[in-house]
Amino acid sequence: MGIRLSEDQIAGFRRDGYVTGIPVLAPAEVAELVARTEAFEAERPQDVAWAFDIKANLLLDWVYRLGCHARLLDAVEDLIGPDILMTNAVYRNKSPGSPVDYGWHQDGARIRVEPAFVIAYVALSPATPGNGGLRGLPGSHDRIRPFSLTEGPGQRRRLVARVLEVDESQAVDFQLGPGEAVIFHCNLVHGSAPNRGTTRRMALLYDFTPAAARQDVGRGSGQLVRGRDRWGHFAPEPLPEPGLTEANVLGRRRILSTYHENVLLGPRLPGETVTFPDRPF
Template identity: 35%
Template sequence: MATSLSAAQIQSFRDNGVLFPFRVLDDAEVAAGLAVVAGIDARPDERKGLLLHKTHYVSKTLSDLCRHPRILDAVEGVIGPNILVWGANFFLKEPRSDAYVSWHQDATYWGLEPSDIVTAWVALTPSTVESGCMRVVPGTHKGGIMAHKETWAQDNLLSRGQEIAVDVDLDKVVDVVLKPGEMSLHHVDIAHNSEPNRSAQRRIGFAIRYVGAHVKQAGGVRDKAMLARGEDRWHHFDHEEGGTGEFLPADMDRHARSWGGTRLAPKPPGDAAKAS
């Protein structure tokens, strides 16, 4: 396999830590993704956990999406040909709601190194300034991890309401505006946030966390990931598979159990399930 990215795009990702937009899904694929969201909505007891943690465990549609050639062809350009899916979850904001994502760097709590880690954020509905699209500060992936404070703020979609403690240079902010079926790529160390959805439509993004197969958990903690492309000669992760159908009981059980053994497990105990 070869990457679909040009040398200029790869250089731009290295310089800026973000690259968009890429058209990756056709209308039927977007509709299939939205059908999975409808299936999650129909399961109120499990809904939060399903939206926000390893959602590809319970859906073949999403598991296939994680291995979509158009997505992987771009991802390969920034993390190489041996690609694992470490996580995948929805960021869903209801119409005219207060949910937001504070300024943060993904790497802060993930414990993974080196930083050959990229998120493909795939829009299933319009992601605009009005609907609270992701915003990034290009270049901040180069400055190391900034101090974060944990706010546990109610409307913050992040697990600990983690927020960069220092000021972000708002003059440099770029709005990652995407149409349904388009994706962006962002580096694990880039500072990013998103504002509330003030539009009349849901804002839904499916965030897939890709790691190079050579990446590992710091401190030798055993972690799990799904092979998406290439080979894994490093064996730093136990391999897991995605869903074999839609919401099958065995996959749902596996998903429920997976909350316990991951660094993404929500804290403090009893807190609503949120993304990391």
């Protein structure tokens, strides 16, 4: 029996590569996060695209705090151990009619991390097949599949690994209510379709990495959110101040410029210029 998860849930994760339907947030907590998100969108629409993207946990204090939520970290600890780094957080929102299709991919394909990290999808709205909810292929985390590189949807010049052959008949939908999470292995083949429904899909996704882990290319960075880092394989990251401050923007810029070879941006290709979403402050 784990801290948060049952033995069956932990065994299911080892076998299938995911555990879903984990209660994380109370309704009031969901409402507060949705209100903060929508207030930011209304007040700073010009900053939404980049501030909600790579390492939003370095920019927005409420994103960082959710990644430190005890109920979430308890479940993560049951899967990867007590020494935990938060190595990324991003919003993944889809408005009704959004054509964004995150094709089948494995987040650990371009840069390998051992021991492997996990990804937590925390739903701030219902996640359903109709509104572009997440899907995954059980058991597909056993190895990296052959892939091709393509530009990510809405992410100009960022290359993402798309799995070449997928038997979609084997896929399962991770249907979630607001405040619930699915946690999956970084090598699980997963994706999500366009939002063909009438409701907005809102979610925050987090990468949680064992502090003992190493990358096979470059050096990553992260915020220690539980336990100790006795290894120092990942560079430490600053904690965000309240609000989208100059210090937060410059801190994120420094981290992504210095530690640009990470699972988010991939290995640096010959002659490639490091690019990431940003705006002069």
